[in-house]
Amino acid sequence: MRYISTRGGIAPLPFQDALMMGLARDGGLLVPERLPSVSEATLEQWQRFSYQQLALELLSLFIDDIGRQTLNELIESAYAHFDHPQVTPMRRQGELFILELFHGPTLAFKDVALQLLGNLFTHVLGQRGGCMNILGATSGDTGSAAIAGVRGKPGINIFILHPHGRTSPLQALQMTTVLDKNVFNIAVRGSFDDAQAIVKTLFNDLAFRDRYCLGAVNSINWARILAQVVYYVFSYLKLRGLGHRSVDFAVPTGNFGDIFAGFVAKNLLPRGCIQRLILATNANDILTRFVKRGDYSRSQVIPTSSPSMDIQIASNFERYLYYLHDGDSAALRADMEQFAQSGCLDLSRFRARTAEDFRSHSVSEDETIATISEFYQKHAYLLDPHTAVGVRAAMACREERPVICLATAHPAKFVASVQKAIGREAPMPPQLAELAHRESRCEVLDADVEAVRNFVVAHALQKPGS
Numbered sequence: 217m218r219y220i221s222t223r224g225g226i227a228p229l230p231f232q233d234a235l236m237m238g239l240a241r242d243g244g245l246l247v248p249e250r251l252p253s254v255s256e257a258t259l260e261q262w263q264r265f266s267y268q269q270l271a272l273e274l275l276s277l278f279i280d281d282i283g284r285q286t287l288n289e290l291i292e293s294a295y296a297h298f299d300h301p302q303v304t305p306m307r308r309q310g311e312l313f314i315l316e317l318f319h320g321p322t323l324a325f326k327d328v329a330l331q332l333l334g335n336l337f338t339h340v341l342g343q344r345g346g347c348m349n350i351l352g353a354t355s356g357d358t359g360s361a362a363i364a365g366v367r368g369k370p371g372i373n374i375f376i377l378h379p380h381g382r383t384s385p386l387q388a389l390q391m392t393t394v395l396d397k398n399v400f401n402i403a404v405r406g407s408f409d410d411a412q413a414i415v416k417t418l419f420n421d422l423a424f425r426d427r428y429c430l431g432a433v434n435s436i437n438w439a440r441i442l443a444q445v446v447y448y449v450f451s452y453l454k455l456r457g458l459g460h461r462s463v464d465f466a467v468p469t470g471n472f473g474d475i476f477a478g479f480v481a482k483n484l485l486p487r488g489c490i491q492r493l494i495l496a497t498n499a500n501d502i503l504t505r506f507v508k509r510g511d512y513s514r515s516q517v518i519p520t521s522s523p524s525m526d527i528q529i530a531s532n533f534e535r536y537l538y539y540l541h542d543g544d545s546a547a548l549r550a551d552m553e554q555f556a557q558s559g560c561l562d563l564s565r566f567r568a569r570t571a572e573d574f575r576s577h578s579v580s581e582d583e584t585i586a587t588i589s590e591f592y593q594k595h596a597y598l599l600d601p602h603t604a605v606g607v608r609a610a611m612a613c614r615e616e617r618p619v620i621c622l623a624t625a626h627p628a629k630f631v632a633s634v635q636k637a638i639g640r641e642a643p644m645p646p647q648l649a650e651l652a653h654r655e656s657r658c659e660v661l662d663a664d665v666e667a668v669r670n671f672v673v674a675h676a677l678q679k680p681g682s
C-alpha cells in the first residue's frame with residue numbers, strides 16, 4: 217500500500233515513510249492510494265478474533281513494509297498495559313451500546329492509537345537510526361497519551377502544546393507531572409486552534425522540519441487514524457455476533473480524526489454494515505452546521521465542559537473533503553485556500569452525499585450535564601462529558617438500528633462536570649488520584665510561532681553530525 221497527499225504534491229510513499237512524515241510535505245494530509253475492502257467471508261473468519269488479532273489483520277491491509285511477526289509484536293506490546301482483556305469492551309445500557317475506549321494508561325481513547333504509534337516510531341528509528349523530535353498540539357487527551365507512548369524512549373524528544381488553562385486540571389497534570397528528560401510541555405496563551413496552527417506552521421517550514429527531524433502524533437498522522445479503525449470493526453463484529461448486520465456509531469467530534477476512522481471503517485466493510493456515523497459536537501458546532509446545511513464556516517472557540525472538543529478548525533476534515541472531491545487534489549487545494557483566507561466554505565452541493573455518511577447534532581452545556589445526570593440515574597453508569605455529548609446526539613439521531621456510542625474518556629478526568637451532574641465526584645482511579653501531589657513542569661509561552669520554535673530549538677535532539 218502506498219500513501220499520497222490530499223493536495224497531490226508528493227510521490228506515493230510506503231507506510232513507514234508516511235508514518236515518519238506525519239504531515240505531507242506539500243501541506244496536505246496523507247491518505248492511502250486506495251481503500252481496501254473486506255468481504256463477508258473474511259468478516260465471518262474475523263468474528264471470533266481478539267482485539268489484537270483483528271488489529272493485525274486490519275493493519276496488514278495497510279502496512280506491507282513491516283514483517284507480520286514484527287507487527288504482531290508491536291501490537292501485542294501496545295495493548296499489554298490496557299486494564300481490560302478486550303482492550304475496548306462494550307456494554308449495553310438500555311437501547312445504546314457504550315464502547316469503552318478509556319482502558320489505556322491515560323484513560324482516554326487516544327491511548328488506543330498512541331501506545332501503538334510509540335512502538336512503531338521506536339521500531340522504525342531502530343532500523344533507520346537517527347532521532348526524532350515529536351511536535352504535537354492537544355486540547356487535553358492526545359498530549360498525555362502521546363507522552364505515555366514515548367516517555368523515556370531513546371532517540372525521541374516530545375514537545376506538546378496545550379491551551380493554557382483550557383484543559384481540565386487533571387488533564388493538564390497528566391502531562392505536566394511526567395518529568396522524563398525527553399518530555400517538554402508548553403502551555404500556550406490561546407486556544408487549541410492556535411496551538412494546532414503553530415504546529416502546522418513549523419511542520420510546513422521544511423528546512424526546520426528536516427533539521428530537527430519533526431514527527432507528528434496528532435491525527436494528521438495517518439497511523440493514528442489507522443489504529444482507530446480497529447475498534448469500529450471490533451465492536452461491529454460483536455454486534456454482528458448477536459445478529460445485528462447493520463449499525464450506526466455515535467462519535468463525539470473535535471478534530472474529526474475519530475470519526476474519519478469511522479468513515480474508513482464504513483468504506484472498508486461490506487455496504488450497509490455501518491450505516492451512518494452520528495457526528496456529535498458541543499457548542500463548537502462547525503461540523504454539525506456542515507452536515508446539516510453544508511455551511512462550513514468557523515467562529516470563535518467557545519470553552520465548554522467537553523474541553524477536548526473545543527475546536528473549530530478540524531484538521532482531518534481535509535481528508536473527508538478529499539473524498540468528497542473524488543480525489544481531485546486541485547479542487548481540494550482551492551477549497552483549502554479559500555477556507556484559509558475567508559474562514560468559510562459553502563459545501564451545500566455535497567449535502568446528499570454527506571447525508572449518506574452522517575447525521576449530526578450539536579449538544580448544549582445544559583444538555584451535556586443533564587445527560588450525565590439522567591444516564592446515571594437510569595443505568596447507574598457514569599459518562600464523561602465528551603461521551604455524554606455523543607450519547608445525547610445518538611438519542612436525537614437514532615433510527616431503527618443499534619447505535620454504538622464511543623465512550624472516549626473516563627469520567628474521573630472531568631471532576632467539576634461530574635460533580636455538577638450527580639452531586640459528587642466519580643471514583644478516582646489510582647493513576648489520577650496521586651497526580652495532585654506530584655511535582656510538575658511546564659513552559660508557558662505566548663501563542664507565537666517564533667516563541668515555540670525557539671523553545672524547540674533549545675531542547676531538541678540533534679541529528680548526529682549536525
Ligand SMILES: Cc1ncc(COP(=O)(O)O)c(C=O)c1O
Nearest residue numbers: 357470471472473474524602624
Ligand atoms: C475525550 C475526547 N472525546 C472526543 C474527542 C474528539 O475526537 P476527534 O478530535 O478525533 O474528533 C477528543 C479529542 O480528540 C477527546 O479527547
Ligand SMILES: N[C@@H](CCOP(=O)(O)O)C(=O)O
Nearest residue numbers: 354355356357358434435524
Ligand atoms: N481532542 C484532541 C485534539 C487533538 O486531536 P488529534 O486527534 O488530532 O490528536 C486532544 O485531546 O488533544
